[in-house]
Amino acid sequence: MNNIKFKIAFCALIALFPLMGIAQTSDQIDLQATVRGKKGAPLVGATVRGESGEQVLTDSVGSFAITTRLYSELVIAASDYRSKTVMVKPDLSNILLKPLDEFSDVNVAFRSVEKRNLIDGVSVLDYEDLMEKNYNTSTFENLDGMINGFHGNLWGMDKYLVLIDGIPRDAGSVNPTEIEQISLLKGISAVALYGSQAAKGVVQITTKRGKVQKQEIEVNVNAGIFVPKSFPKYLGSAEYMTLYNEARANDGLSQLYSDETIYNYASGSNPYRYPDVNYYSSEYLKQTYNRYDASAQITGGNETAQYYTNLGFYTAGSLMDFGEAENNRTQRFNIRGNVDINISKALYATVDASAVYYNGWGVNTDYWANAATLRPNRFAPLIPIDMIEPSDESSMQYVNNSSYIINGKYLLGGTQLDQTNPFAAIYAGGSNNFTSRQFQFNTGVGADLGSVLEGLSFHSKFGVDYSTSYNQSYNNQYAVYQPSWTNYNGSDLISGLTQYGQDAKSGVQNISESWYRQTISFSGQFNYETVFEQHHNLSAILLANGFQQSISEQYHRTSNANLGLYLGYDYMDKYFVNFSGALVHSAKLPEGNRQAFSPTISLGWRLSEEDFLSNSDVVDELKFTVSAGILHTDIDIDDYFLYQSIYTQTDGAWFNWRDGALSQSTDSRRGENNDLTFAKRKEINLGVEASLLDKRLQIQGSFFANEISGGVVQADILYPSHFITYWPNSSFIPYVNYNQDQRIGFDFNINWKEQFGQVETTLGLVGTYYKTTATKRAEMFEDAYQNRKGNPMDAIWGLENDGFFSSIEEIENSPTQSFGQVAPGDIKYKDQNNDGIIDTQDEVYLAKGGWFGSPLTLGVNFTAKWKDFTFFALGVGRFGAHAMKNSSYFWMDAEDKYSIIARDRWTPETSETASYPRLTTTNSNNNFRSSDFWLYSTDRFDLAKVQISYNLPNTLFAKSFVNELGVYISGSNLLTVSSNREVLELNVGGTPQNRFFNLGVKAIF
Secondary structure (H helix, E strand, O other): OHHHHHHHHHHHHHHHHHHHHOOOOOOEEEEEEEEEOHHHOEOOOOEEEEOOEEEEOOOOOOEEEEEEEOOOEEEEEOOOEOOEEEEOOOOOOEEEOOEOOOOOEEEEOOEEEEHHHOOOOEEEEEHHHHHHHOOOOOOOOOHHHOOOOEOOOEOOEOOOEEEEOOEEOOHHHOOHHHEEEEEEEOOHHHHHHHOHHHOOOEEEEEEOOOOOEEEEEEEEEEEEEEEEOOOOOEOOHHHHHHHHHHHHHHOOOOOOOOHHHHHHHHHOOOOOOOOOOOOOOOOOEOOOEEEEEEEEEEEEEOOOEEEEEEEEEEEEOOOEOOHHHHHOEEEEEEEEEEEEEEEEOOEEEEEEEEEEEEEEEEEOOOHHHHHOOOOOOOOOOEEEHHHEOOOOHHHHHHHHHOOOOEOOOEEEEOOOOOOOOHHHHHHHOEEEEEEEEEEEEEEEEEEEOOOOOOOEEEEEEEEEEEEEEEEEEEEOEOOEEEEEEEEEOOEEEEEEEEEEOOOEOOOOEEEEEEEEEEEEEEEEEEEEEEEEOOOEEEEEEEEEEEEEEEEOOOOOOEEEEEEEEEEEEEEOOOEEEEEEEEEEEOOOOOOOOOEEEEEEEEEEEEHHHOHHHHOOOOEEEEEEEEEEEEEEEOOOOOOOOOOOOEEEEEEEEEEEEOOOOEEEEEEEEEOOOOOOOOEEEEEEEEEEEEEEOOOOEEEEEEEEEEEEEEEEEOOHHHOOHHHEEEOOEEEOOOOEEEEEEEEEEEEEEEEEEEEEOOEEEEEEEEEEEEEEEEEEOOOOOOOHHHOOOOOOOOEEEEEOEEEEOOOHHHHHOOOEEOOOOOOOOOEEEOOOOOOOEEOHHHOEEEEEOOOOOOOEEEEEEEEEEEOOEEEEEEEEEEEOOEEEOOOOOOOOOOOOOOEHHHHHEOOHHHOOOOOEOOOOOOOOOOOOOOEHHHEEEOOEEEEEEEEEEEEOOHHHHOOOOOOEEEEEEEEEEEEEEOOOHHHHOOOOOOOOOEEEEEEEEEEEO
């Protein structure tokens, strides 16, 4: 509570800053300042408009001098840059303008390229600008709705490489406030220089850097609240026991619970004797929980050195509201420093460092998993002491000796089968602290080698990262008590207690699950750029690049090393040719096959520069591109030395040692294959970029078709049967390059900008569609309809249902069921091959799954600006995938907990309307298996974000140290529109999905 008051007080203090200087002044000032653009370069030709008139900058360094009134406003504008309004203050010196396009420079592989000149299948997001109107709590939050090509993967390929400032790192190691730009390198030419590990795409995150300007401090403070969207719904004790009796009757068994017992549980008269535990009730869970965060960014520098610093902190609670769980929380503190130093005109250096400290405090049990499995009538979590018979001295002795008297009134409940349970563990089982530390350091040195060869330069980067995590816990022992009840004159009393376990606190702190990862990376490159005969632009890069990761408990380091060559040429900024190639190396392959060359080529044509379009009133810019190539990769080879034959010694087999005293065997696990080699990604992609109608309409799109061949598998179908023996268990089958996959699709990004009076609007539509196909598989199914070849890579296979069996006669007249005994009310399946038996040979392709994401992803974003107000909304749609209802919430048999789905069960009376199989206390192997009965569509449209922002007028801050102050309020994950919304919003066995509402304050000093 004190923490909340502090946050509110801080926000109120920030809001009062403008009042310190609200008085205006008429003092005149002779102002001298400089207008700068991208990379801090001076802007010549910019206009400065103030009360005394307008100036056009002709000075070569972009400087101007003007006499104006102190604390008045200047409007700065320049072609291809966003106009900016600044307040005249005595210390105003440098004015920075942002490019009109999101980014004039995009960071790609080992270089930056003007956005209009991209030709390699790259998408870019101005993350810094996005955060101005869309406060994010995580790096990839709703990214698929903002940038084309991303939807949990790139173009349907898993295992993309994440680079932060060019070094392999976790996306979670950087805060959203630290990010300047995210670029997606999707096309084959875009990723070639990064080598084998980047063959399935790269997500490149660029952090902010210092600028040539007076020091600026930006502070953001946020207070948010999480509201659960839904909880699983389970039957109460009485209804569960009633249906469990029905399940026993279905199995030919007698009732377990009498009508009187069920009545007592239903009455709720004594919840300690007749418990009806709802794990999701307000007794145990809060209705909401909070999140607070704050960050401070410090930016500045001069011509010699520029710096950027970010300090961030957040803390969040949890929903659980009892025992030790009241203290559940997570905290994260981060610090980053990026420094650029111009040592001389020809030599520069960069030094970057960051640290992340993360702690999570929790309890020694998985409450949510237990909530999904423990039946409501099993036991009462707490035993009231005041209900123990006063004459029961032995029970009172338990009370007096107990170390855990809850709220001074209760003992911990349990049974012989529930001696450890989530309630007792949360009250008395101790606590756990998860600790994670990440330290990242990288430095670079570069030199202008123009004295050797004009246009030649050298750049290098070296990075060392270290991550570690571990759990610290106090694991206490505790006793639970099972009461025996009696009734005196209509009142329930506890006549005795049975104790299970003992109370014990060892005081020993346990360290477990320690883990570490170390990454060392290096790159060095020579760049060459030249222009000859005015119109011919030539660039080249020769580089060496690699990284190596060591991970705890993994014998072999993960390595990626390659040499790269880039050649680029363009004529008159109209015709482009790029070549990118890499010589890759892999220690996963046998000697002789460890190197391969990956060549790619890209072509571009800017039609808008041609005479027939150069004067068009409709087309501002139009460019077409095409890229193709072959990448060699070992990314899907799961382990080292798979090319070698392996023999293992096992116990309990047929060969005797030491006169039969020890029974062992030496078995083969795989054969040798010294021809094992890289898989290959072959691709062609086409791109288009257009700017139309005086830059109001912006279009970017790509079409791609790629094939990944030579997937490494151990396929027994390719070898004679004697290569495998089942006793003793041996295999001489080697790993080979065989599987082949195909992906075809497109992505696009369309933005329309329009002005309605004083309202500026932007409507964006982002989309990605892909189709995956398994084009080659080692398989030999008896029936062709079971072939995986020709179907989606994440296909869902299963049986086709034909409703429920309605009678014994129908069962007797149907094909034989091989998945166990069936009865009326069980699911009936189609006999696909008409052999009279329902078995795995009747499984068919049902639908595309969601392993690689929904094949069609659409994002719609809308921004409206009016004066100092900004409205932003984002919607994301995901279509074309399916999933199975196969969690414990849907598959209930034996002693399982019953969800409300059981109400729709089959009975003879509901045989025409039932949507769920009959209940049973045995294993329902026939019903609970992959089939279209449990299949559902995951099509959905989410209102992912709405935010309203307001910046107070700059004139309020005259004579104060505040340059800008704004507030914003937002809501995330607000609404899901889907025919299966209840299923999609349901988390079983884990924390629930939440809506998130946030109030934030931003101040610049």
